Amino acid sequence: MLIHLRTELGLTQQEVAKRASTSYSQISRIESGRHDVNTETLDRVFRSLGVTPLFGYEVPAKRGEPARRELIAI
Numbered sequence: 001m002l003i004h005l006r007t008e009l010g011l012t013q014q015e016v017a018k019r020a021s022t023s024y025s026q027i028s029r030i031e032s033g034r035h036d037v038n039t040e041t042l043d044r045v046f047r048s049l050g051v052t053p054l055f056g057y058e059v060p061a062k063r064g065e066p067a068r069r070e071l072i073a074i
Contacts, residue, residue: 003031005049019048043074 006016013027020027022045029035030045039055046053056071 002027002045005046005051006031009049011049016045016049020045021048039074 002016006013011019013031014024017024017027022041026041027045030037030042039053043053052073054071055074056069059068059070061067
């Protein structure tokens with residue numbers, strides 16, 4: 001999601017890192033998805049790009065009913 005937003009905004013990883021007051025390598029690790037990242041870091045990065053990160057869950061569908069999703073801003 002970060003890659004998509006970053007490219008949509010026409011920004012490099014270095015520019016995102018500067019906006020979020022973090023390192024280029026941290027942005028690279030987040031985008032790779034191969035390293036753990038805490039919610040505080042994600043919050044700072046996404047808010048520095050002008051968007052609100054969301055956290056949620058999905059309740060599986062029941063007979064005749066669709067799955068239900070709940071989201072909150074973090």
